[in-house]
Amino acid sequence: MSKKVRLRFAPSPTGGLHLGGVRTVLYNYLFARQHHGDFILRIEDTDQSRYVPGAEEYILDCLAWCGLNPDESPLHPGAYGPYRQSQRKAEGLYLQYAQQLVQQGHAYYAFDTPEELEEMRTHYKTAENPSPQYNHVLRTKMKNSLSLPAEDVQRLLDAGTPHVIRIKVMPGEEIHFTDLIRGDVTFSTNGVDDKVLLKADGMPTYHLAVVVDDHLMEITHAFRGEEWLPSAPVHILLWRHLFGEDKMPRWAHLPLILKPDGNGKLSKRDGDRLGFPVFAMNWKDPNTGEMTKGFREMGFLPESFLNMLAMLGWNDGSGQELFTIEELIQKFSLERVHKGGAKFDFEKAKWFNHEWIKRLPVTHYQGQVQSYFQAAGIDTAKPGAPRLDSVLELVKDRCHLLTEFVQQSGFFFQAPDPATIDLSPVRPKWNEAKQQFFIELLNQLPFIKTWDAPTLEKEFKEMAAAAAIKPGDLLLPLRLMLVGGKFGPGVFDIAALLGPQETIHRIRQVLGLLRA
């Protein structure tokens, strides 16, 4: 009987949730669900200097919006708590393992101050080696329990001298592991430095924490961004010394999401610069007060957001691009995840959203659209107004973003101001015959027995024929009267939803202007 599959997403609460982070969550979630396992959220708040209030709650909110709710989290603890590393540190979880490593001879105390480290780096920096590492050769020249006499070390320790614990990496060894996406990856320990495991403030670094916590939480599979690949050997060494390499979770290093122009990781700045969101939801930096737009507020459906992210680095090989979350759970496979990074394409993202707007029932997103109307000061519920769902149904084909419903259908609820309508497209060709036609139309409209689009169209065309005017010459004026612009669904569909009273009212208003 194999162990239950358990995966974790371990963000540090330092700001908005990046779309790459959401994709990592998604892949975690899909894999966990597919294997009937657990998906865990663990907060990596080991850097107190980067603590941002509200960030953790924000991450939870983003996951909730996406529907990627963890089975265990700080809010819903399971049997493996606590789920914040700061709390785990308070329980002394990390210190004991760090000390165990020192006792085993796999780690050591280092007393170098930040200034001394800085000095070392500038001192040993050369053209060939711009970033000297605290490693097996340099550690002999530094202040640590390997270079200092035992008595000195004990004295420093007794005096409470600030110190860190570093891993002791032995040179000349090949470390390799099998990445679930990349296959065999090999490193030489010669290039691995003596990473700090436990900081002077007693907090573990990511390196120690991720290993200890993954073990204690019985994580079986660990997905993370490709930027972590270079530190994998440190984690493997730690696993070997602490818990046994065979107990280590299977690693998968996900490809990066790149900026659309040029190269490099997609950053919040790229979004600002190019005009698209990078965070899942609006994020307001509590320190600067700066607000960064999110996909949700930009008018994205969680269904399309996830679908789009899933396809950024993965496909099922069939050419299918539209997937429900259930289909993704069923079909997702790490073997089909790309190795190379993918440039983010906002146009394609909007296409996904458009597809989902079309395929989902409008009632599914009516609430959110309603809030956009509200924000625009448009009351969709005033007496006599068309039903919002009918309106949305009619215009959804032309909306890529939920926010576009306002521009596309606002006129249903708020009559265009006749004074501001641009009548120039019809004015030059306006004549007495047309004027008469609309006067006659106004007279006939109240007598239409069945107020629906087909009937209206039939009546309208019959009248046009009787007046010997091409219907085409009358449609644009009618559209301008009802809509206020050259856009929107079929005019008769619009009139049908508007109802007789409002239709007549709008025609009359503008007709008066055209006569002048």
Added chain:
RNA sequence: GCCGCGUUGGUCAAUCGGUUAAGACGCCUCCCUUUCACGGAGGAAUGAGGGGUUCGAUUCCCCUACGCGGUACCA
């Protein structure tokens, strides 16, 4: 610099040694629509370079180039 990982159209990408190298987004043309879209039909556009291996390489191997990531008491 060093280490690691990558590299099929503008972008996302299929192909797991033999194909006219799919499909999608975007772009262009046409049709539909007496608005704008949707939809439909077409079109332009791709294997970084060089060596091997092989009857045959986009596919396997090596080198080069390029890109990215890492090289913190940040994650």
